[in-house]
Amino acid sequence: xxxxxxxxxxxxxxxxxxxxxxxxxxxxxxxxxxxxxxxxxxxxxxxxxxxxxxxxxxxxxxxxxxxxxxxxxxxxxxxxxxxxxxxxxxxxx
Amino acid sequence: xxxxxxxxxxxxxxxxxxxxxxxxxxxxxxxxxxxxxxxxxxxxxxxxxxxxxxxxxxxxxxxxxxxxxxxxxxxxxxxxxxxxxxxxxxxxxxxxxxxxxxxxxxxxxxxxxxxxxxxxxxxxxxxxxxxxxxxxxxxxx
Numbered sequence: 405x406x407x408x409x410x411x412x413x414x415x416x417x418x419x420x421x422x423x424x425x426x427x428x429x430x431x432x433x434x435x436x437x438x439x440x441x442x443x444x445x446x447x448x449x450x451x452x453x454x455x456x457x458x459x460x461x462x463x464x465x466x467x468x469x470x471x472x473x474x475x476x477x478x479x480x481x482x483x484x485x486x487x488x489x490x491x492x493x494x495x496x497x
Numbered sequence: 498x499x500x501x502x503x504x505x506x507x508x509x510x511x512x513x514x515x516x517x518x519x520x521x522x523x524x525x526x527x528x529x530x531x532x533x534x535x536x537x538x539x540x541x542x543x544x545x546x547x548x549x550x551x552x553x554x555x556x557x558x559x560x561x562x563x564x565x566x567x568x569x570x571x572x573x574x575x576x577x578x579x580x581x582x583x584x585x586x587x588x589x590x591x592x593x594x595x596x597x598x599x600x601x602x603x604x605x606x607x608x609x610x611x612x613x614x615x616x617x618x619x620x621x622x623x624x625x626x627x628x629x630x631x632x633x634x635x636x637x638x
Binding site for chain 1: 601
């Protein structure tokens with residue numbers, strides 16, 4: 405399973421985050437929130453400076469691009485935990 | 498005291514605890530308990546003004562108690578202000594394709610991510626992954 409993180413942060417910001425935290429998985433930038441919009445998970449004016457951002461969402465997508473597991477939190481303080489996501493990935497055969 | 502406990506509960510989100518889901522409610526509950534104690538205290542002060550002297554101290558303590566309790570309630574409301582994800586792709590549905598820039602500015606597509614070791618990743622994953630976990634986050638880190 406390959407984790408991929410996506411946000412509206414520009415590549416430079418994500419690069420800093422990856423360097424600082426030692427992340428080796430891909431972090432992609434969607435500055436205009438175009439993809440976020442297409443996934444219907446836009447939070448209009450959700451950022452501190454009122455830009456459109458993504459509401460937190462996780463999708464486990466198989467090779468046929470079909471969602472096998474997904475999670476949409478109701479509280480930004482509660483996110484999918486690593487063990488939940490790993491358990492979902494382990495169920496794939 | 499309960500107000501501070503309510504606020505501490507918010508700090509607990511950074512701990513990857515299995516009971517994480519309960520913390521927002523616990524935080525709200527503690528804030529409500531703190532506020533009820535405040536109401537009881539205020540009533541005692543009005544009913545027996547002679548017994549409970551030291552008004553300055555009570556005012557200071559009230560402010561100290563109100564702050565964390567108020568912050569907890571405020572936090573509870575604001576962190577739950579999220580749009581519905583009802584229209585988002587659900588289990589069994591296909592997700593839309595995309596091509597986005599990675600941290601070095603190189604475009605990466607969903608197809609590439611599903612294929613064996615995309616050139617852009619530093620991960621040395623020889624075979625194609627069984628799945629890709631797309632994690633959309635708020636950003637502004």
